[in-house]
Amino acid sequence: MRAVLQERFGPPDLLRLGEIDRPRPGPGEVLVRVHCAAVNPYDWHMMRGDPYAARLLGGMGLRRPKHRVAGIDAAGVVEAVGAGVDALRPGTPVLGFCQGAFAEYACAPVERLVPKPERLSFAEAAAVPMGAVTALRGIRTVGRVRAGHRVLVNGAGGGVGTFAVQIAAGLDAEVTGVCGAGSVDLVRALGARHVLDHAHEDFTQGTTRYDVILDNVGNYSPVRLRRVLAPSGTLVANGGGSPGRVFGAIGSMLKVAAVAAAGRRRMRPIVPATPDGPVHEDLLAVTALIEAGRLAPVVGRTRTLADTAAAVRHVEEGHSRGKTVLTVR
Template sequence: MQAIVQDRYGSPDVLRVEEVGKPTIAGHEVLVRVRAASVNARDWHVMRGDPYLARLVFGLTRPKMRIRGTDFAGVVEAVGENVKRFAPGDEVLGEVEGAFAEYVAAPEDLVARMPSNVTFEQASALPLAANTALMGLRDAARVQPGHKVLINGASGGVGTFAVQMAKVFGAEVTGVCSTRNVDLVGSLGADHVVDYTRADFAKADARYDVVFDLVGNRTLKDMRSVLTAEGALVLSGGGMSEGGSLVGPMGLIVKGQVVSRLARQKVLVLTAKAGRENLEALAELTGSGKITSAIDRTYAFDEAPEAIRHLEVEHARAKVVITM
């Protein structure tokens, strides 16, 4: 099969299409023929090996996993002997390493059935980004009806889902984005949109029960200053950051962990984990029309390097998807 692989860290030029062996499946796994796969900031960070400290996880001198990508949607081709929930022909979505390939092997518990009324492209956009939004708002911040929620980075892959999800939970939502994305964020349901090129939310009078930071470009002091006395700040990795750094957005996360032990306000560091229950919840939300996948651009399979370049250089709005 063909896959998008890399053997060294660097720019999108290190990515290439290569013929590799078709994966074999264990008893608890399914083999999926991939129809679409979405690009995440994580793919950019692994490709670059950035921040450098993360290479302790990614691989010291080159990526441990050669095939890029994690989010996919496709059709089940075969199932392991212990799989009970799926059969060949099922249309599914999931999250596992190695998604930029014609086939992917995934544990049964990291796969869910696709809603019948969404495309493979829309389904592939869900797993990592929408799950991060779900866990940040529902599980970490515990957003309730009537809460005021500010989302910093509202036009990104996670942000576009977070705006919609906060509205599903009954919150009053303020999205922060650039001028070109104001209309997009408003169309997704945000009650208020702050154009950061024209206004600074940290200098305004508004106070929020929850601040969900998806950018990592503001200080903890700035973000805590707009929280209510018992509000919650949720930090989620920082999305894109300047390359070549030692710790990148992890520096802000470490500071957040320290402050969380001392402050009355909650400072919560989000670690989103893939799982069947959340994937099924996302499928239900999408199938019922409560949330939708906002897609910025789609690329053909052999254009995967350009898809990641677009995410890295253009700071793409919403989701970028690779189609097979």
């Protein structure tokens, strides 16, 4: 089968399209014939082995990538199932977390997949897993957004932000989205009552106090963000603003924790949505919102599997509007 391969840590240019054997599902696993896969910031961090601290934790490998085939967000059709799998059958369209998604076939534990909503194309479905689950956790689980809350989403035009704006607006919050000029109309259409162009407006210098700030960018220090939090407000940190290649988002989260302790404000990180963590209930929750017409993925750009390096570079440079998706077949 065709797959995008990486033999060592480094920039996206190291990726190459090659041929490898098709994986076989083990007990409790599902083999997915991948139709589309989404690109996440998570992917380029894994490709670069960045931050170094994460290598010591064992998630990405120490000297070379732990997984030869990158990618985790996938949508496709069940090709085969391993022993003990009853929840999904061959021929069922699915979406979810598949390690090695940048390939024609990928395996995943059955609990990391859910049926694809009929209203979504495969490209739209591939855009859902990491972005929607992270947004759901940030807005509903960690932020505990309620009707009437003032919610600010920094990075509202990106892969997580576009979902977060919709989820918060669906909870009857007053949403302010911060994004680039090219995403202003999109963010407003997704439900934001106020939209700020980050190039011209600094929300940390404003007078509005927010009940919840979801920071997907990390371009402001926790101290500056604390200025515009309501007294009982919550800053939800989505790992942005890496302070260096050594500690990366881990260092950002430690800074948030230190500022929270000093200022007696609620500042909390999102528990990352990864292929190794519990995600099934969250996937069911976001697909239920999609089926009800209350949540829709935004696909900003599609590329072919052969163009994976360019797609990853585009996401790494912070240019994504919605999700960038690879079409595999």
